[in-house]
Amino acid sequence: MDRHNAGWRSLMNSPLSGAGLALLLIMAFNLFFTPGFFDIRIQDNQLRGSLIDILVRGAPLMLMALGMTLVIATGGVDLSVGPVAAITGAVAAALIGGQLNVTQMPLSLVLLIALLIAILCGIWNGVLVAYIGIQPIVATLILMVAGRGIAQLITQGQILTIYYPPYHFLGAGYWFLPFSMYLVIAIFILISLFVRRTALGLFIEAIGVSASASYYSGINEKNIKLLVYGLCGLCAGIAGILISANIRSADANNAGLWYELDAILAVVIGGTALSGGRFSLVGSLLGALIIQSLTTTIYRFGVPPEVTLVVKAGVVFTVSLLQAPGFRKLKLGRSVAPKGVAQ
Amino acid sequence: MSKLRFRIDRRYLPVVVTVGLFVGTYVIAALKYPGLGTPQVFFNLLIDNAFLIISAIGMTFVILSGGIDLSVASVIALTTVVSAALVEKWNVSPFLAIPLVLLMGTALGAFQGSVIQFFKVPPFIATLAGMFFARGMCFVISINTIPITHPVYKAISLFQLHLPGNGFISLNVVIALIVLGVAIYLAHATPFGRTVYAIGGNEQSALLMGLPVARTKVLIYTLNGFCSALAGVVYSFYVLSGHGLYANGFELDIIASVVMGGTLLSGGSGYILGTLFGVLIQGLIQVIIIFDGTLNSWWTKIVVGLLTLFFILMQKVLTARRRPQPADSETNQATRFDGSKSVSVNGLHR
Numbered sequence: 001m002d003r004h005n006a007g008w009r010s011l012m013n014s015p016l017s018g019a020g021l022a023l024l025l026i027m028a029f030n031l032f033f034t035p036g037f038f039d040i041r042i043q044d045n046q047l048r049g050s051l052i053d054i055l056v057r058g059a060p061l062m063l064m065a066l067g068m069t070l071v072i073a074t075g076g077v078d079l080s081v082g083p084v085a086a087i088t089g090a091v092a093a094a095l096i097g098g099q100l101n102v103t104q105m106p107l108s109l110v111l112l113i114a115l116l117i118a119i120l121c122g123i124w125n126g127v128l129v130a131y132i133g134i135q136p137i138v139a140t141l142i143l144m145v146a147g148r149g150i151a152q153l154i155t156q157g158q159i160l161t162i163y164y165p166p167y168h169f170l171g172a173g174y175w176f177l178p179f180s181m182y183l184v185i186a187i188f189i190l191i192s193l194f195v196r197r198t199a200l201g202l203f204i205e206a207i208g209v210s211a212s213a214s215y216y217s218g219i220n221e222k223n224i225k226l227l228v229y230g231l232c233g234l235c236a237g238i239a240g241i242l243i244s245a246n247i248r249s250a251d252a253n254n255a256g257l258w259y260e261l262d263a264i265l266a267v268v269i270g271g272t273a274l275s276g277g278r279f280s281l282v283g284s285l286l287g288a289l290i291i292q293s294l295t296t297t298i299y300r301f302g303v304p305p306e307v308t309l310v311v312k313a314g315v316v317f318t319v320s321l322l323q324a325p326g327f328r329k330l331k332l333g334r335s336v337a338p339k340g341v342a343q
Numbered sequence: 344m345s346k347l348r349f350r351i352d353r354r355y356l357p358v359v360v361t362v363g364l365f366v367g368t369y370v371i372a373a374l375k376y377p378g379l380g381t382p383q384v385f386f387n388l389l390i391d392n393a394f395l396i397i398s399a400i401g402m403t404f405v406i407l408s409g410g411i412d413l414s415v416a417s418v419i420a421l422t423t424v425v426s427a428a429l430v431e432k433w434n435v436s437p438f439l440a441i442p443l444v445l446l447m448g449t450a451l452g453a454f455q456g457s458v459i460q461f462f463k464v465p466p467f468i469a470t471l472a473g474m475f476f477a478r479g480m481c482f483v484i485s486i487n488t489i490p491i492t493h494p495v496y497k498a499i500s501l502f503q504l505h506l507p508g509n510g511f512i513s514l515n516v517v518i519a520l521i522v523l524g525v526a527i528y529l530a531h532a533t534p535f536g537r538t539v540y541a542i543g544g545n546e547q548s549a550l551l552m553g554l555p556v557a558r559t560k561v562l563i564y565t566l567n568g569f570c571s572a573l574a575g576v577v578y579s580f581y582v583l584s585g586h587g588l589y590a591n592g593f594e595l596d597i598i599a600s601v602v603m604g605g606t607l608l609s610g611g612s613g614y615i616l617g618t619l620f621g622v623l624i625q626g627l628i629q630v631i632i633i634f635d636g637t638l639n640s641w642w643t644k645i646v647v648g649l650l651t652l653f654f655i656l657m658q659k660v661l662t663a664r665r666r667p668q669p670a671d672s673e674t675n676q677a678t679r680f681d682g683s684k685s686v687s688v689n690g691l692h693r
Contacts, residue, residue, distance in 0.1 A: 146648025
């Protein structure tokens with residue numbers, strides 16, 4: 001076998017290559033067809049441009065995708081991240097109150113309480129999945145259905161506007177670069193260190209491959225699942241705060257709507273298999289960026305935003321087909337089926 | 344012998360609980376709000392939820408086989424838009440337009456089923472793509488609502504079948520009840536139905552028993568595509584218009600209805616009749632909130648969430664007794680939804 005050829009094949013089989021290629025394709029498309037897409041200018045000591053826009057708008061999705069990656073790596077899924085984001089935003093808005101330029105309680109306390117509630121939501125999912133043994137898709141469906149109701153209960157069915165500028169800063173503020181970018185990078189580094197510098201990442205992958213085998217090799221799979229769902233809740237909560245800060249209000253119905261599907265999509269595009277096991281945090285970030293660049297590109301063309309869905313369908317279909325064991329078998333002429341597919 | 348009878352009873356238990364909960368809630372609510380006791384309120388419950396009943400029945404087959412279909416609500420919306428566009432914009436006769444949209448839904452379902460079966464794409468992802476596609480296509484066809492003014496549609500919409508006891512039902516309810524009857528026959532009295540249950544119980548075993556797993560799985564999604572399109576047609580009779588935002592988010596209501604109807608989401612266990620009552624309970628909660636007048640609509644979501652939890656916990660208790668190894672069944676279910684098989688996991692520690 002030609003060594004160069006083998007290297008090429010392993011590169012093509014690496015989960016990141018597909019996502020990277022897709023992002024490059026979108027960018028190349030914009031280079032030719034969208035004038036001014038790559039323009040970046042400094043305005044009032046702030047970096048502005050379409051590329052920066054993608055990062056700002058994609059920040060909540062990137063955060064959710066990070067949390068979702070770990071959940072999916074354990075073989076689970078969290079459908080409730082959108083509603084959890086809505087709940088967190090609603091709690092924060094309710095605690096700040098509707099007065100101009102003042103807050104009812106210190107901002108740090110507001111954020112602490114809101115994020116604690118988000119973690120609680122995640123832990124609720126974790127308890128249902130790990131301790132009661134409900135399959136993840138159903139366990140989190142409960143909070144997905146009830147969550148929007150709870151968020152509406154907090155906002156009393158209204159859109160709570162936030163008039164407190166320091167809170168706005170979280171979603172739309174700039175320190176030369178947008179604040180949300182620093183936040184995403186910080187959380188990415190924290191989670192990466194947490195899972196790669198400790199044994200946690202290994203445990204998560206082990207659980208994803210086989211929960212019972214991990215149990216018999218002495219891994220406390222229940223507590224790790226609890227931790228992972230809690231972390232996913234926290235990420236969704238931070239995303240919820242970014243969303244509400246960006247639009248300066250808490251909208252129980254529409255905040256984070258369909259984000260759960262986008263987040264799952266981002267993770268899958270990033271090369272993490274839905275059946276669990278090996279995961280890639282960088283891949284999920286790339287996946288989230290692909291979805292956001294796609295949306296931004298389509299907006300630039302003046303196409304109605306809903307039509308994005310058709311393009312998205314094409315992307316999901318292509319990526320899932322490329323990753324599907326059935327298709328890979330066709331392409332490579334031999335079985336590269338991942339674990340669990342006994343054939 | 345008595346042991347066997349006890350087991351059969353337990354299998355019926357989730358359905359019995361669902362029906363009991365529906366009847367109990369209805370009686371208590373009727374005592375509190377006398378207007379709710381009139382027959383027409385009950386018939387209205389059927390009229391308002393006819394399209395959900397049809398769609399949930401299709402979903403029951405999918406879930407019984409251990410799969411999931413997220414595209415149903417989008418296909419309903421797409422059907423309303425396409426039929427409205429065909430009839431109003433391109434002047435196609437409704438007698439041609441309705442078969443066409445039914446064919447479209449069926450084809451969409453068949454396509455998703457083939458992708459799931461032959462390329463082993465997880466149902467969750469394949470139908471997610473279908474959901475995005477159908478919802479997006481609605482807006483490609485029309486951004487705005489298309490009202491349907493065709494006389495045939497109006498006649499069907501206004502049709503009332505009068506029943507003894509001073510009540511009436513719409514044609515939609517008749518269609519829904521026919522679908523219910525056919526579905527019960529399909530699920531419980533045909534080889535197809537038995538294969539669906541077998542696949543849901545354990546796909547590998549079904550394959551080893553020589554059952555036509557591949558064909559049945561494609562057929563299940565095809566059937567569900569047809570049901571979604573039929574639900575869309577019924578919905579277009581109900582609202583007399585087509586728009587891309589119709590039935591937004593209903594896929595989850597439909598899945599929740601199936602779960603409340605006593606069908607196990609891991610597949611292999613459940614009854615079509617339970618699904619009917621799962622839908623009716625959701626409808627009833629909404630009716631009660633309207634009759635009460637002081638409760639807000641968000642309570643519907645919270646109550647539906649809690650009821651779903653209640654039913655899942657109940658099933659958990661029932662299945663835990665049947666299968667003494669909880670860790671085992673959990674792994675089984677966790678891997679099930681993405682379509683991968685769990686036989687090897689089971690074999691590990693048996």
